[in-house]
Amino acid sequence: MWIALGLLTLLLGWLMPPAFVERWYSRGLFLGVRYLFTALDSWWPFAAVYLLAAGLIVWLFWKVKLRSVLEFFAGFAWQGRGIFAKQNRPWHLRLLGVLHTLLAFVAAIVFLFQWLWGFNYGRVPLEQHLGFEPKPLTVNELRDELLAATTDVVFLRKQLKEGPDTIIAEQKLMPDAESAMRNSLTRQLWEMSYPTPGKVRGRTMFPKGILLRFSTAGVYLPFTGEGHVDAGLHHLQRPFVLAHEMSHAYGFGDEGTCNFLAYLACTRSGDPYLKYIGHLYYWRYVASEYLSMAPAEYEQFKQALPPGLRADVRAIQREMDKYPDILPELRDAAYNTYLQSQGIAEGMKNYDRVVMMVAAWRKSRLHSPD
Numbered sequence: 001m002w003i004a005l006g007l008l009t010l011l012l013g014w015l016m017p018p019a020f021v022e023r024w025y026s027r028g029l030f031l032g033v034r035y036l037f038t039a040l041d042s043w044w045p046f047a048a049v050y051l052l053a054a055g056l057i058v059w060l061f062w063k064v065k066l067r068s069v070l071e072f073f074a075g076f077a078w079q080g081r082g083i084f085a086k087q088n089r090p091w092h093l094r095l096l097g098v099l100h101t102l103l104a105f106v107a108a109i110v111f112l113f114q115w116l117w118g119f120n121y122g123r124v125p126l127e128q129h130l131g132f133e134p135k136p137l138t139v140n141e142l143r144d145e146l147l148a149a150t151t152d153v154v155f156l157r158k159q160l161k162e163g164p165d166t167i168i169a170e171q172k173l174m175p176d177a178e179s180a181m182r183n184s185l186t187r188q189l190w191e192m193s194y195p196t197p198g199k200v201r202g203r204t205m206f207p208k209g210i211l212l213r214f215s216t217a218g219v220y221l222p223f224t225g226e227g228h229v230d231a232g233l234h235h236l237q238r239p240f241v242l243a244h245e246m247s248h249a250y251g252f253g254d255e256g257t258c259n260f261l262a263y264l265a266c267t268r269s270g271d272p273y274l275k276y277i278g279h280l281y282y283w284r285y286v287a288s289e290y291l292s293m294a295p296a297e298y299e300q301f302k303q304a305l306p307p308g309l310r311a312d313v314r315a316i317q318r319e320m321d322k323y324p325d326i327l328p329e330l331r332d333a334a335y336n337t338y339l340q341s342q343g344i345a346e347g348m349k350n351y352d353r354v355v356m357m358v359a360a361w362r363k364s365r366l367h368s369p370d
Helices: 002-015 018-041 048-077 082-088 091-116 118-122 126-130 139-159 177-191 238-249 255-267 272-293 295-303 307-320 328-341 347-366
Strands: 202-205 218-221 226-230
Touching: 002 091, 002 118, 018 091, 018 118, 048 226, 091 118, 126 255, 126 347, 139 272, 139 307, 139 347, 177 202, 177 238, 177 255, 177 272, 202 238, 218 238, 226 238, 238 255, 238 272, 255 272, 255 347, 272 295, 272 307, 272 347
Parallel strands: 202 226
Antiparallel strands: 218 226
């Protein structure tokens, strides 16, 4: 049954056009899913993923232990007859049985993943809904974007009246970053005519580095309906990543789109520190892109940056260096394959798409009649 449901779900995802997904799933069935998760786990004081993991461990232990006990007594009482005869089957039939069980388990995961959230990958792209078209930037265009982003981030840091050589302290940030980012994000989505059903949670995942060691700052789990950020994140990263994962929870699969929404949620919030964090995170994306396209020019540019900005960037990097990658090649290959299977052809480079989106969005607003 699960294998059939899994295959039918994959076929359905492949056949449904974006407009259909947008109307009937993303703005239809998925709203009910979000309200369901709000009722189930929005009030818990901890991440539901811990309960999910504990439940899976107990279930697997019970299945393995029960099977072993039954087979033990079957060997004496029934001598391999009746319903317990499977234990005396040839090894290749037992192997096929194991593979069949694994395939059914994977199919069940696929079925639940898609219906609880995964179909959102096929919805109408946000930029199409808003009427702008992201395009790859030339080196000159990227240089202009870097200069504009640098101007913004330097100006905002000066507005905070922090010392030129000091790192912005965590105490300066809002005590409840989760609520602040959820409120700002939902406000941006409503302005774009997107529904924001239920109360999305952005949880902190422990132990520190559990995600960062796989070069992942956060993750959204469709099986719990919650976004998660690594506890080891620097405090100048946490609000942006929270908004990114909450964007997934509100029905957006594309990584570049979630970065774009996090950028708007931070930079258009009423808190000056959150504005700075949003511009700083975006600046790091632009700087990384320019470094890959024009490394020599970027190194010269970096030397002229204000000491305060350089101090914040170094502080973030030092924190990230505490959690070196585990099997980065395997991680990249697996995640690239996953994203491409969901229709994101560029794979992990999709995260950097935020640079094209922000540049195109600003350009469209300059030419808007409003």
